[in-house]
Amino acid sequence: MTFREMNRRYLEPGSMWLMIFGIVALCQPWIFFLHRYGVTIILIGLVAFIITSHIGPGSVGTEEDVSDDVFDVSDHREGKA
Numbered sequence: 001m002t003f004r005e006m007n008r009r010y011l012e013p014g015s016m017w018l019m020i021f022g023i024v025a026l027c028q029p030w031i032f033f034l035h036r037y038g039v040t041i042i043l044i045g046l047v048a049f050i051i052t053s054h055i056g057p058g059s060v061g062t063e064e065d066v067s068d069d070v071f072d073v074s075d076h077r078e079g080k081a
Contacts, residue, residue: 002058004055004056004057004058007052007055008057011048011052012049012052012053014048015045015046015048015049015052016045016049017045018041018044018045018048019041019042019045019046019049020045021041021045022038022039022040022041022042022043022044022045023038023042025037025038025041026038026039026041026042
């Protein structure tokens, strides 16, 4: 598994869940530690999401794989019925 695959599969969703956890931690009144650091947790998740979302998925396939589904005008001649 490459870093880009691991990023798309684990790191990016993990940063989203960290932001959601920060919102829940901020809104709950029972555990003071979580309530106190809720905004910090949200900001860490936000920065992590910005970084991980800017990492591209990489090359999907080779040029031959991509060109199989592309309509090529040069393959069709005029006057051919």
